[in-house]
Amino acid sequence: MYKYDEYDQAIVDARVEEFRDQVRRRLAGEISEDQFKPLRLMNGLYLQLHAYMLRVAIPYGTLNATQMRMLAHVARKYDKGYGHFTTRQNIQYNWIKLDEAPDILAELATVEMHAIQTSGNCIRNISSDQFAGAAADEVEDPRPWAELLRQWSTFHPEFTYLPRKFKIAVIGAEEDRAAVKLHDIGLQLHRNDAGEVGFRVFVGGGMGRTPMVAPVIRDFLPKADFLSYMEACLRVYNRYGRRDNIYKARIKILVHEIGAAEYARQVEEEWAHVKTLGLDAPAAEFERIAAFFAPPAFETGLSDTIDRSDPDFAVWLDQNVSAHKAPGYAVVTISLKPTGGIPGDATADQIDLMADLAERYSLDELRITHAQNVVLPHVRKADLYAVWQALDASGLAAPNLDLIGDIIACPGLDYCALANARSIPLAQKISQRFAATQHDLGELKLKISGCINACGHHHAGHIGILGVDRKGVENYQLLLGGSAAEDASLGRITGPGFDEDGVVDAIERAVDTYRSLRTEGERFLDTYRRVGMAPFKEAIYG
Amino acid sequence: MKLLTGNDLATGDVIWWAGDGWSRHIAEAVDVGPHAETLAAVEEAARRVNGPYAIDATQGPEGPRPAHIKDRIRAAGPTVRADLAIRPADANRGEWVI
Numbered sequence: 001m002y003k004y005d006e007y008d009q010a011i012v013d014a015r016v017e018e019f020r021d022q023v024r025r026r027l028a029g030e031i032s033e034d035q036f037k038p039l040r041l042m043n044g045l046y047l048q049l050h051a052y053m054l055r056v057a058i059p060y061g062t063l064n065a066t067q068m069r070m071l072a073h074v075a076r077k078y079d080k081g082y083g084h085f086t087t088r089q090n091i092q093y094n095w096i097k098l099d100e101a102p103d104i105l106a107e108l109a110t111v112e113m114h115a116i117q118t119s120g121n122c123i124r125n126i127s128s129d130q131f132a133g134a135a136a137d138e139v140e141d142p143r144p145w146a147e148l149l150r151q152w153s154t155f156h157p158e159f160t161y162l163p164r165k166f167k168i169a170v171i172g173a174e175e176d177r178a179a180v181k182l183h184d185i186g187l188q189l190h191r192n193d194a195g196e197v198g199f200r201v202f203v204g205g206g207m208g209r210t211p212m213v214a215p216v217i218r219d220f221l222p223k224a225d226f227l228s229y230m231e232a233c234l235r236v237y238n239r240y241g242r243r244d245n246i247y248k249a250r251i252k253i254l255v256h257e258i259g260a261a262e263y264a265r266q267v268e269e270e271w272a273h274v275k276t277l278g279l280d281a282p283a284a285e286f287e288r289i290a291a292f293f294a295p296p297a298f299e300t301g302l303s304d305t306i307d308r309s310d311p312d313f314a315v316w317l318d319q320n321v322s323a324h325k326a327p328g329y330a331v332v333t334i335s336l337k338p339t340g341g342i343p344g345d346a347t348a349d350q351i352d353l354m355a356d357l358a359e360r361y362s363l364d365e366l367r368i369t370h371a372q373n374v375v376l377p378h379v380r381k382a383d384l385y386a387v388w389q390a391l392d393a394s395g396l397a398a399p400n401l402d403l404i405g406d407i408i409a410c411p412g413l414d415y416c417a418l419a420n421a422r423s424i425p426l427a428q429k430i431s432q433r434f435a436a437t438q439h440d441l442g443e444l445k446l447k448i449s450g451c452i453n454a455c456g457h458h459h460a461g462h463i464g465i466l467g468v469d470r471k472g473v474e475n476y477q478l479l480l481g482g483s484a485a486e487d488a489s490l491g492r493i494t495g496p497g498f499d500e501d502g503v504v505d506a507i508e509r510a511v512d513t514y515r516s517l518r519t520e521g522e523r524f525l526d527t528y529r530r531v532g533m534a535p536f537k538e539a540i541y542g
Numbered sequence: 543m544k545l546l547t548g549n550d551l552a553t554g555d556v557i558w559w560a561g562d563g564w565s566r567h568i569a570e571a572v573d574v575g576p577h578a579e580t581l582a583a584v585e586e587a588a589r590r591v592n593g594p595y596a597i598d599a600t601q602g603p604e605g606p607r608p609a610h611i612k613d614r615i616r617a618a619g620p621t622v623r624a625d626l627a628i629r630p631a632d633a634n635r636g637e638w639v640i
C-alpha cells in the first residue's frame with residue numbers, strides 16, 4: 001500500500017488546520033453560511049436531513065487495518081456507532097457535529113486519511129477494481145496509476161473548479177468490477193497486439209439525469225504519456241463543458257454533443273501541446289509509487305484444498321470467495337447486505353472485526369467495493385473457514401455476493417436532503433422477499449436510487465429502481481436490463497411506477513418471468529437481452 | 543399552519559421554532575403565520591439556526607404534522623433506525639411519518 005511522504009502529510013495536515021480555522025470563523029459569525037458552504041464541502045462535510053454528514057475518502061477503495069480501525073473509532077466517538085460504505089468506495093458518517101469535524105479530520109490525518117475530493121466540482125476520489133493486485137484475470141495492478149492520478153489531481157489548480165464533478169476509474173482486468181464505462185473517464189490497462197501494456201481510454205460515461213455508456217476515445221495510450229493525456233482530456237472539457245446549465249455540465253454531454261470522434265480529435269490536438277510541457281511523471285517517480293504496490297510476499301507451497309464439510313460454509317465459499325492469482329490464496333468479499341439489513345451500513349464493532357481479520361488473515365489489506373461491500377484480498381485458503389466463522393458470529397457472512405439480496409441502495413429519503421423517496425426500506429423488503437430463492441436466481445444485480453442523481457446506480461442494475469416524488473408521495477419506477485460490467489448497458493423503464501409494496505410485487509413477477517423463460521446457464525440479464533422487454537412488461541402490468 | 547425549521551448550526555440537529563426559542567421536538571413547534579421570513583432572518587443572523595425554511599403543516603391530535611414526507615422524516619428520524627428516532631418509544635411513529 002502507498003505510504004505518505006512528507007509532502008502528502010504536510011498537505012493533509014495543513015488542510016486540517018485551515019478547516020479548523022474556517023469552522024471557528026463560521027461559529028463565531030465571521031463568515032456566513034453562503035461563504036462557508038463551499039469550504040465545508042471541499043472538506044467532505046455536507047448538511048443532510050438530520051445532521052451534518054462527513055464523507056471520508058478511501059482512495060481507490062484500498063486501506064489497511066489501522067485505517068479501518070480509525071473508521072470504527074470515528075463512528076464510535078463522533079457518530080452513532082456506525083458508518084455507511086458508499087458506491088464511490090468511500091464511507092459516510094450521518095450524525096456529525098460541525099464543531100467536532102476538524103477534530104475528526106485531524107484524527108484521520110494521523111492514519112493518512114482525509115475527506116478531500118469527496119465533494120465539489122473537482123476530480124473526485126479515484127475509484128478502482130476492488131480485486132486489484134489479487135485478481136486472477138489481471139493484466140497489471142491498476143493501483144499505482146490510481147495513486148498517480150490521486151497525486152496529480154489533489155488540489156490541481158486548473159481542475160478545482162470544473163464545470164461539474166469529475167469521476168475517474170482505473171482497472172487492469174478484462175472483467176470490469178469498477179463500472180469504468182459509467183465514469184467521466186474510465187481507464188483499462190490492457191495488452192496490445194505488440195504485447196505492450198497501455199490504457200484503453202473511455203470518456204463521457206455516467207449515470208444521473210442523462211445516463212450514458214462511455215465511448216472509447218483512444219484504444220491504446222502508452223503508459224509514459226498517461227498524465228499528459230489526462231491533462232488534455234480535462235483541458236478540453238474545462239474549456240468547452242457547459243457551465244451555463246448544471247444539467248448539461250458533465251463531460252458526457254460535451255462528448256455526446258460534439259461526438260466522440262470530434263472530442264478525441266480535440267484531445268489529440270491539445271495533447272500535442274501538453275506533451276511538450278513536461279507534465280508526465282518521471283519514470284523514477286512512478287517506480288517509487290509502484291514499489292508500494294509490489295505483490296506482498298505470498299507464501300509458496302500452500303495447498304488449494306478446502307474442507308467443505310460444513311454446508312453453510314460451503315454455500316458462502318461458493319458465493320463470496322473468488323479466485324486469487326497466487327496459488328493457495330483466495331479473495332473474500334464480505335457482504336454488507338444481511339437479509340433485511342441496510343445496504344452498506346456497518347457498526348463500529350463490525351468495522352473493527354474486519355480490521356482484525358485483515359491484519360491476521362489478509363496481509364493487512366482491505367478494499368471497499370462500489371457495490372458497498374468489503375474485501376479481504378489475500379486470504380490463505382487454509383484460513384477461509386476461520387475467517388467465515390468470525391464473520392458469521394458478527395452477522396457478516398451473508399452468502400449473497402452478486403445475488404438479488406446483494407442490493408446497492410443509496411441512503412435515499414431516510415438520510416439524504418436531495419432524495420424523493422426512500423431506498424433502504426425497499427432494499428430491506430426485497431432482500432427478505434427473495435432470501436429463500438436468491439441462489440436459484442443466480443447473478444441478479446438490483447440497484448436502487450432515491451432520486452435521479454443515481455448514486456444507487458439504478459440505470460446499471462439488471463433490475464433498477466428509481467424513487468420519484470408523485471405529488472408528495474413516494475413512487476418507484478422500475479427499470480430492466482442495465483449493467484455496469486464489461487457488457488455495460490442502460491436499463492429501460494418498464495412503464496408506470498408503483499408504490500413501495502407494488503414495486504416489490506412487480507419485481508417478483510419479473511423474476512418469475514425470467515424463471516419460466518431462462519435457458520441453461522442464462523442470467524436474468526441474458527434472458528432479458530434475448531427475449532426483450534415485452535414478456536416482462538406483460539407479466540408486470542398484466 | 544406554517545412551521546419554521548432548520549438545523550442547529552453547531553450540532554446539525556433538526557430544530558423547530560417553538561415560540562420562544564428552538565426545540566428538537568416538532569410537538570412543541572408553533573404556527574409562525576406570516577412571520578416566517580422575518581423570524582428566519584433574525585435567527586439565522588444570530589447563528590441560532592442554519593438554513594431555516596418555512597413548511598406547510600396541519601395541526602393533529604399529536605401536534606403539528608408536516609405536509610411533506612421529507613419533513614416528517616426530519617421530525618421523526620430515519621424510518622429504518624427506530625433506535626435513533628427522536629422519540630424511540632413512540633410506537634405510532636411509523637404511521638405518523640408515512
Ligand code: SF4
Nearest residue numbers: 410416419450451455
Ligand atoms: S441518488 Fe439521490 S437520494 Fe440517493 S443519495 Fe444520491 S442524491 Fe441522495
